[in-house]
Amino acid sequence: MAPAKSHSSVDKWSLQRWLKAHADDHGAEVAQARLDYMELEGQARLMRSLVGLTQVRPDVLVTAQVSGRWSTTRPPLGGLKTKVLFQLCRPPAGHYWLSGDWQAVESWLAALYSQEQRDLQPLMMGYDLHCATASDIFGEVIAHEDPRRQLAKTTRYNLQYAYDYRGILDAKDLGIFGGREQALQFAQRLTDSRPILAESKQRVFTDSIRTGEARSAFGRLRRLTGDDRTRAKDGWSQVIQGTVSSMMNRAIVRICNELGARLVFNRHDGSVFQFPMTRDPYLTYSACERRFRGPWDVWGNSFSAPSDWHIECA
Amino acid sequence: MCPDDHKPTARVRIVAQNPGESEVLGRRFVRWYKGTEGSGEIWEEDVPRPLIGKSGYELDHKFLPLAGLTRDDVECCNVVRCRLENSNDLPPLTTTMARNMVQHCQRAYWREPNESQTMVALGAYALWALTGEYEGDDDDADAADDDLRASKSIDGWRGWLLPYAPTHALDSSDHGRAVGRVFATYHPAFAWRAHWLRPVMRMDWMRLGRLLRGTWPEPFPTMSQNNPSPLPASIAFDTEYNPWTRELHRYSIGYRHHDDARVFVIEAGDMIVSPRPMPTNIIMQNAEADWPYLTSVFGHIPETWDDTMFAHSVLHGTLRHSLDFMGSLYARHNRWKHLQQSDPLTYSGMDALATYDIWTQLERELQRDKSSELLYREELKPLLPHVMARPSIRLDALHIAQAASELKREQDEVALRAQAAAGWPINVSSADQLSRWLRLKVTPQ
Numbered sequence: 145m146a147p148a149k150s151h152s153s154v155d156k157w158s159l160q161r162w163l164k165a166h167a168d169d170h171g172a173e174v175a176q177a178r179l180d181y182m183e184l185e186g187q188a189r190l191m192r193s194l195v196g197l198t199q200v201r202p203d204v205l206v207t208a209q210v211s212g213r214w215s216t217t218r219p220p221l222g223g224l225k226t227k228v229l230f231q232l233c234r235p236p237a238g239h240y241w242l243s244g245d246w247q248a249v250e251s252w253l254a255a256l257y258s259q260e261q262r263d264l265q266p267l268m269m270g271y272d273l274h275c276a277t278a279s280d281i282f283g284e285v286i287a288h289e290d291p292r293r294q295l296a297k298t299t300r301y302n303l304q305y306a307y308d309y310r311g312i313l314d315a316k317d318l319g320i321f322g323g324r325e326q327a328l329q330f331a332q333r334l335t336d337s338r339p340i341l342a343e344s345k346q347r348v349f350t351d352s353i354r355t356g357e358a359r360s361a362f363g364r365l366r367r368l369t370g371d372d373r374t375r376a377k378d379g380w381s382q383v384i385q386g387t388v389s390s391m392m393n394r395a396i397v398r399i400c401n402e403l404g405a406r407l408v409f410n411r412h413d414g415s416v417f418q419f420p421m422t423r424d425p426y427l428t429y430s431a432c433e434r435r436f437r438g439p440w441d442v443w444g445n446s447f448s449a450p451s452d453w454h455i456e457c458a
Numbered sequence: 459m460c461p462d463d464h465k466p467t468a469r470v471r472i473v474a475q476n477p478g479e480s481e482v483l484g485r486r487f488v489r490w491y492k493g494t495e496g497s498g499e500i501w502e503e504d505v506p507r508p509l510i511g512k513s514g515y516e517l518d519h520k521f522l523p524l525a526g527l528t529r530d531d532v533e534c535c536n537v538v539r540c541r542l543e544n545s546n547d548l549p550p551l552t553t554t555m556a557r558n559m560v561q562h563c564q565r566a567y568w569r570e571p572n573e574s575q576t577m578v579a580l581g582a583y584a585l586w587a588l589t590g591e592y593e594g595d596d597d598d599a600d601a602a603d604d605d606l607r608a609s610k611s612i613d614g615w616r617g618w619l620l621p622y623a624p625t626h627a628l629d630s631s632d633h634g635r636a637v638g639r640v641f642a643t644y645h646p647a648f649a650w651r652a653h654w655l656r657p658v659m660r661m662d663w664m665r666l667g668r669l670l671r672g673t674w675p676e677p678f679p680t681m682s683q684n685n686p687s688p689l690p691a692s693i694a695f696d697t698e699y700n701p702w703t704r705e706l707h708r709y710s711i712g713y714r715h716h717d718d719a720r721v722f723v724i725e726a727g728d729m730i731v732s733p734r735p736m737p738t739n740i741i742m743q744n745a746e747a748d749w750p751y752l753t754s755v756f757g758h759i760p761e762t763w764d765d766t767m768f769a770h771s772v773l774h775g776t777l778r779h780s781l782d783f784m785g786s787l788y789a790r791h792n793r794w795k796h797l798q799q800s801d802p803l804t805y806s807g808m809d810a811l812a813t814y815d816i817w818t819q820l821e822r823e824l825q826r827d828k829s830s831e832l833l834y835r836e837e838l839k840p841l842l843p844h845v846m847a848r849p850s851i852r853l854d855a856l857h858i859a860q861a862a863s864e865l866k867r868e869q870d871e872v873a874l875r876a877q878a879a880a881g882w883p884i885n886v887s888s889a890d891q892l893s894r895w896l897r898l899k900v901t902p903q
Contacts, residue, residue: 154889154892154893154896162896171895171896173875173876173879174876174879174880174884174886174892174895174896175892175896177872177873177875177876177879177886178876178886178892180872181869181872181873181876181886181887184865184868184869184872185869185887187865188862188865188866188869191858191861191862191865192862194853194858195855195858195859195862196855197853197855197858198852198853198855199850199851199852199853200850200851200853201848201849201850201851202851204845204848206768206771206838206841206845207767207768207770207771207779207838209775210775210776211775212775221851228861231854231857231861232853232854232857232858232861233851233852233853233854234852234853234854235852236849236850236852359829362833362837363829363830363832363833364772364775364829364830364833365772365773365775365827365829365830366775366776367657367774367775367776369653369654369656369657369776370653370654371653374653390833390837393837393838393841394837396841396844397837397840397841397844400843400844400847401840406844406847406848406849407844407845407847407848408848408849408851409848409851418849458852
């Protein structure tokens with residue numbers, strides 16, 4: 145379900161809209177500070193709710209999101225950054241956690257769906273996708289340490305589900321691009337460098353508007369409502385995000401059933417599993433990694449999904 | 459001022475909120491047009507009357523036909539008949555001003571309906587004026603919302619039928635004599651803002667058609683308090699338990715035998731686990747909650763099970779999946795979820811029967827959509843044991859305390875950054891100060 149909107153004109157949505165139109169205005173810095181403050185306040189509230197507790201068992205709702213992704217509440221631990229999460233939460237004595245996250249899985253799926261070679265090639269060769277993107281934007285080879293790589297990454301993520309290159313204006317901080325016009329220029333360059341992906345998205349947009357529904361690679365349905373632009377964006381989002389959620393659900397079931405793991409929690413593109421110390425972590429790690437990797441049959445492609453894993457001990 | 463539009467032969471009275479500008483001016487929306495020379499709107503002169511603007515157009519063309527009605531079959535009213543400060547917006551129903559305004563206008567202009575008339579309340583103001591209810595405490599509906607939204611909401615009551623109990627006549631002798639029924643649904647204009655609810659609104663109007671034809675709602679069945687034996691192959695099962703201690707208070711079973719509803723509500727102390735033909739399929743709403751009690755009630759885990767929440771989520775992911783909400787779309791009876799305190803027996807029994815009826819509808823939908831059925835059976839259902847087996851998570855108290863103080867420090871830094879940018883000690887946590895600083899008008903969305 146779509147998020148309920150608050151009514152104050154300084155809620156997150158209104159401020160983001162305001163910033164989009166007034167990125168270079170005098171008040172932009174104050175508005176941005178308010179957004180940052182609100183984000184910190186969300187985390188601070190969570191932290192305050194945990195003070196004094198020795199253990200929690202959050203509620204998970206596998207039906208909460210239309211894409212099929214799960215929600216974790218009471219407390220909403222899924223919203224924490226991985227590093228913070230593992231500082232706060234520890235495995236019980238005699239156990240360890242294996243935490244796995246897919247690498248750039250949504251970019252992979254968009255590339256596979258569209259067969260956009262400009263993305264598929266670096267992904268398949270194991271090159272850094274964001275360096276490749278940065279090279280296309282800036283017209284020169286960009287190294288991993290180059291700060292322009294981060295700009296390219298931000299541009300990519302902001303355009304992932306955008307209707308067109310102007311979606312970059314929804315970026316959290318346009319200041320990092322050096323202003324509104326510059327951000328638009330980067331976004332335009334990235335879009336132009338991937339014409340097959342753009343065309344493929346356009347096809348999904350058209351179908352979503354025409355049929356009023358969209359499905360993931362595994363058949364997860366989203367009924368689309370609203371104006372054409374909303375339907376188009378929601379349709380594309382379902383194709384990609386609905387597919388990730390199904391991959392995740394299936395990987396969880398396989399790891400738990402076949403390896404005897406216990407699911408600790410699931411968040412976004414990753415999950416955490418608990419094993420007893422009696423199980424060799426190197427063996428369980430490679431077995432988990434294999435089950436995350438697949439191969440997954442998506443839109444007629446056999447896709448081996450790369451993932452990062454790390455271990456947390458009691 | 460926009461007077462009510464009464465028709466002596468109308469079967470249905472549509473009651474809306476307050477008039478739009480076109481309704482006061484007497485301008486009727488005819489249609490949109492799109493041609494080679496561009497697109498636009500066609501309006502024509504009319505007399506001032508309710509629901510002749512774009513909302514009225516939606517009502518006439520998109521919703522009334524679903525109930526088997528035309529504009530000729532209905533009469534239309536508002537509960538506030540003029541425009542407050544020339545705006546469509548009214549103050550929240552929690553305010554005395556809004557309540558006084560509605561009651562004053564109703565006392566002055568409301569004409570009592572005849573006994574055979576069905577009233578349809580469009581939105582919270584109309585529902586409150588006709589029944590004294592609004593919002594409806596739907597569990598999911600208000601969880602993420604703020605107070606203002608809740609105060610203008612009928613999320614819990616939409617799709618249900620209520621007795622007519624006009625608030626403007628609370629102090630008069632007429633109040634007790636009021637007869638009639640009120641069906642609640644969203645105002646048609648709401649579909650433009652909450653477009654994902656348009657299918658829900660369409661189902662409401664279809665339900666109104668069934669109400670007018672006398673096929674909905676069925677009366678509540680008798681709730682048996684005897685241990686059921688024997689049981690058919692497929693039943694719905696629900697439990698009431700203490701969420702902290704997990705102690706079972708009572709359980710309920712609902713099913714249909716040749717379309718006749720059978721409901722059993724058994725208190726935990728009266729429970730008998732006896733050898734009897736056991737159901738092979740058990741239907742639950744949120745199986746995770748009821749699963750721990752299956753063995754103690756039935757003596758074993760059933761061969762197969764279904765979960766209405768899982769099934770609804772794959773078919774209608776954009777909607778809510780609470781039993782109350784699904785009941786408002788699929789249940790064959792009127793609302794029961796508000797009876798938790800006043801009639802716990804009916805509350806529990808109807809949870810089970812409604813779960814059964816909802817599953818019957820969802821199963822048909824799944825059969826028509828094989829992809830969703832596959833997803834439900836092969837992806838969602840296998841998750842349940844692993845969701846239930848999740849361990850508790852140990853917390854590191856020291857790190858939590860450190861993280862809390864670190865976040866506080868970061869917040870203070872952000873607050874100072876805002877003050878430096880503003881040039882005065884603005885309080886970045888104050889919505890009011892921010893709103894003024896940014897010169898944004900506070901407008902409800």
